[in-house]
Amino acid sequence: MAAARPDAKVVKQAIQWMLRLRESGHDPALQQQCTQWRSARHEHEQAWQRVTHLQQDLDLRAIPGAGLALQTLETSQQRLHRRQALKLLGGVVIAGSATWLANDLDVVSAWASDYATGKGERRTLALPDGSLMQLNTHSAVDLAFSGQQRLVRLKHGELMITCHSQHSVLVQTRDALLEGFEGRFVAYQDGDCTRVSVSHGKVAIHRPGNGQQQWIESGQNWRLDAQGAHRLAHVDMDAMAWAEGLIVTQDMRLRDFLRQVSRYRHGYLSCSDDIADLRLSGVFRLEDPEQLLHLLPQTLPVRLRQRTRWWVRVESMT
Template sequence: MSAPCPAPKVVKQAIHWMLKLRESGYSPILKQQCDEWRKVDHDHELAWQRVLSLHQELDLQAVPGASIALQTLETSQQRLHRRQALKLLGSVALLGSAAWLGKDLDAVATWTSDYASATGGRRSFHLPDGSLLQLNTASAVDLAFDARQRLIRLKRGEMMLTCEESQANGRPLLVQTRDGLLEGFEARFGVRQDGDCTRVSVSRGKVAIHRPGKGRLHWINEGQAYRLDATGMRSLEQADMDASAWVEGLIVTRDMRLGDFLREVGRYRHGLLGCSDEIADLRLSGVFRLEDTDKLLQLLPQTLPVKVTYRTRWWVSLERSA
């Protein structure tokens, strides 16, 4: 159940057409030639729509240096590989916003994902077996459902899965992450893949963790949360944030460090968000809505001795107020 993906050379051609049109001021003659190219083959149209989506995602008209970033991607031999793209974009960091675009090149990865969400977005899907899959910001999964199993591969980000035993038909429901294989049993559970670990929290039912070479299963029951990484797994006893609140569009904190809170909010917005070291250890508790992160940030000076500074639209920092 893989999403169709045009050949890299066709994607390169689509990017080339996009750049030519932009440079010409969208010349009617060039537009007609581009339209004719799109009609030649279905892959041409598919590649064009995906490049157009990336164009809109990056807001090229408003972001200085974005077209140069796309040109860099066009000439890259690894232009559809995120890590390589980030390295290339790093070489044009002096253009300002081009380096920031690296964060949002996850949009490219959605082209080959069965289900995905954009930065700041949340999406819900009913899977072929009737299970409910919910994706948090900038997340992507692939499905491999067959006669033997129902496998969900979490490629990046965070998901919530609600499954019923009646949907199984003898096939286990598995979630594969970088750090382990999870099996849900009439459960509602969240899985988050960070850069250095996988976090699992169970709201209902139970989940089994399969660890390669570890032999026996480890069970996570309702109300429990665990962290998995290359060194092993450990229970998360006192969480400073509600692991499932994002499903309702909220961040719910309990005595959370300001630095950690801003890192979390940063997942839901484009650009850079941070604070000075002298206020990073300030603590906050509360319920915050994610629908508008700029409004969310404006609430912080009401409870903490901080001020919010917009250096640019995409570069926001917090400092101690006078």
């Protein structure tokens, strides 16, 4: 069963403890106080585990008011003591984070999901019927398996299903209900659409209000959106390669490539408009996205401009 939605007050307290411990530099007395708070109630420990497990996904720039605090923290011209800057950041985050986390954002979705992955994390799970599910970076799903149905609800992100049994597996996405038969397929909720790729076997597309069933055959790639289901004649990236820890591209735009890489790392990553249409073809390993970025100037006439480890922009050499 899915975990209960975390209470905003307890989440706020857990974030506050996290920031205080980070600021204190591992103060033993403060660590003991935090331990006492965690052990006082079960929901305290539950909130703490979720916050610490997913803190890498808490992009503080998305919290209202935190952008200015982070800018102050990172700008050396301000010459604020680290403790002062952290206190400023902590105040902003505590004031806005509980409400922010209470909204239907991906981080909260992960907390209230049966299974989830963080940024850069991939996970493989055996489903109750013997099928195999792989979750890509920053993804969350709920399971509803019974004698009557085998349903996976993709809440956000990307998954790969390998159907081993003679029974089909249903995957509910934002845009359609997919029914996979013996074989392997990938479903990725990308912005305003769902992308589906079938390695082998076949997948049926069931859409609300559409009595006509469509089929995705082996080797095909489709886009599902509010306008309907459309087969893609050309794709510039191997949709299955991430399961092997790879990005495999064929004549892919640099801007689109960086968008994919940003799914596996924290912070800002983009490129200037004048080089956005440069093309890449190759095999890139995902285990170290930062090293991957530093390979770009070896293959393209570009350079990296890096303000902090969290802010990288790719620009022209000229």
